[in-house]
Amino acid sequence: MRRKENKGLVLKALGGFYYVQDSDSQKIYVCKLRGKIKQRILCGDKVLYTPLDEENGILEEVLPRKNELIRPRVANISLLLIVMSQEEPRPDLNLLDRLLVLGSYHGLKTSIIINKNDLPTNDRVDIILDYYPRIGYQLIRTSTKKKVGLDQLRQHIQNEIAVMAGPSGVGKSSLLNELHQSCHAPIGEVSKKLGKGKHTTRHVELYPLAEGGWIVDSPGFSLLGLPPMKSSELRLHFADFYPHAEECLFNDCLHHKERQCGVKAAVERGDIFPLRYKHYLSMLEEVQEKERTY
Numbered sequence: 001m002r003r004k005e006n007k008g009l010v011l012k013a014l015g016g017f018y019y020v021q022d023s024d025s026q027k028i029y030v031c032k033l034r035g036k037i038k039q040r041i042l043c044g045d046k047v048l049y050t051p052l053d054e055e056n057g058i059l060e061e062v063l064p065r066k067n068e069l070i071r072p073r074v075a076n077i078s079l080l081l082i083v084m085s086q087e088e089p090r091p092d093l094n095l096l097d098r099l100l101v102l103g104s105y106h107g108l109k110t111s112i113i114i115n116k117n118d119l120p121t122n123d124r125v126d127i128i129l130d131y132y133p134r135i136g137y138q139l140i141r142t143s144t145k146k147k148v149g150l151d152q153l154r155q156h157i158q159n160e161i162a163v164m165a166g167p168s169g170v171g172k173s174s175l176l177n178e179l180h181q182s183c184h185a186p187i188g189e190v191s192k193k194l195g196k197g198k199h200t201t202r203h204v205e206l207y208p209l210a211e212g213g214w215i216v217d218s219p220g221f222s223l224l225g226l227p228p229m230k231s232s233e234l235r236l237h238f239a240d241f242y243p244h245a246e247e248c249l250f251n252d253c254l255h256h257k258e259r260q261c262g263v264k265a266a267v268e269r270g271d272i273f274p275l276r277y278k279h280y281l282s283m284l285e286e287v288q289e290k291e292r293t294y
Contacts, residue, residue, distance in 0.1 A: 005048040005060055009214070012205040013041055018059050020049050021208060029057040037062065043204045043216070044075040044161055067106050069163070072204045072218035076161055080108040081153075083166035083175065084128065086141075087119035091128060092167055097279040098226065099165050100137070104237035105227040110137065111156065113164075115171040117143040131273045135240040144174040154179065157213035161206065164216070179215050180207060231287045235263075238280055240272055256284060 008020035011028065018031045018041055031049050033041070039062060041047075048061040065075045080103040084091040096112070103110035112132055114125060133139050140156060142149035153175070164172045206214040226234075235241055235255060245253065247262025255263035255277075266272045 005050050006057075007063075008047050008049050009206070010041055010043055010045040010047055010059075011208070011214075012043060012203070014203065018047075019205075020047060020057065020059065022051075026208070027054075030055060031057040031059040034058055034060050042068065042073055042075040043206050044077060044214075046076060067108075069106065072163070072216060074163065074204055074206075074216055074218070077106070077108055077163050077216070079157065079160035079162040080106075080110040081113050081157075081162055081164045082110065083113045083115055083164050083170045083172050085116040085119070085170035086114055086121055086125050087116060089167060089169050090122055091124040093124060093127065093275060094279050094282070095167060096128070097276055098283065101234070101237040101283065102165075102227060104239075105229065109160070112137050112139050113153065113166075113175070114139065114141045115143070115175060116145075117141045117148050118146045127273070127275075131276070142175065144171060144178050147178075150175075150178050154209060154211045154213075157209060157215060158211055160213045162213065162215050163218065176215065176217055179209060180217075226283060226286060228290075229287060231284060231291060234280070234284055234287055238276075240276070241266075241280075244271065254284065256281060 007023040008029070009023065010018050011021055012019040016032070018033065020029050020031050021027070022029065029049065029051055037059065041059070041062060045065065046063040047059055048063065049057045049059045051057045067077060068075045069077055080099070082096060082099045082103070084096060100110060112128060114128065129139065138156070140149055140152050142153060144150070164175065166172055204216065204218045207217055208214050231254060232252060235245070241255065241263050244262040244266035245255070247265065248255070248258070249260035250258055253261055253263070255261050263272065263277070267274055267277045
């Protein structure tokens with residue numbers, strides 16, 4: 001008689017073995033792949049597996065993915081945490097807007113983390129604190145040095161599969177190390193067997209947090225360019241444009257050279273932050289350049 005198949009989540013793939021967390025018991029099973037499965041298994045994949053004993057199992061089937069990121073190669077992400085530091089380095093507002101487009105493109109809930117909250121503030125931080133919550137983005141301020149905002153961050157990740165993104169030096173590894181301290185016990189035991197210490201990641205894995213939810217531990221989140229899209233799609237990923245686009249004369253207005261554009265009028269009034277609009281125009285030019293080469 002065939003054993004019952006359970007639902008689980010792939011936390012790690014290593015050397016032909018897949019570490020699967022059971023959806024009900026939360027126990028972790030080390031699984032081998034059933035030979036019939038041909039597709040690549042990713043961290044974050046929801047799967048059906050058959051337990052063989054208390055520790056081992058057979059991975060039987062990969063369930064349909066909600067989404068798939070390329071760098072890091074991970075599936076079913078629900079929350080993008082964009083990390084900027086208050087200082088050292090100062091926030092990169094252009095990168096922030098590009099990452100917000102990426103999150104929107106993949107259908108992710110996206111929040112902004114201002115780390116190194118113990119350092120002096122500056123005008124770029126003030127812009128983020130003032131403007132981005134007004135257009136719908138949740139903001140969390142953290143300091144690993146002073147242990148500020150970490151509990152709020154853990155609560156924010158509850159029931160989510162979260163990935164961090166941001167420039168080098170903003171403290172993503174320090175935040176991950178703090179989150180690792182609240183990892184669900186079983187994965188800590190698995191990590192001990194694998195010699196996993198502080199954050200020195202060479203491959204992608206998911207860490208289940210004691211408070212609920214998972215965080216992607218990855219060698220890095222890469223934004224090599226904008227996702228593949230048409231120039232008419234880019235505007236859809238700027239939520240602050242929506243209320244003003246209704247005032248545009250043309251339904252297909254790109255908010256660039258068109259006359260009677262509600263978005264450009266909003267920029268002139270100061271309702272849309274001018275630098276963010278400038279970033280939009282830069283991205284629009286990039287998308288149009290790609291369109292011309294197709």
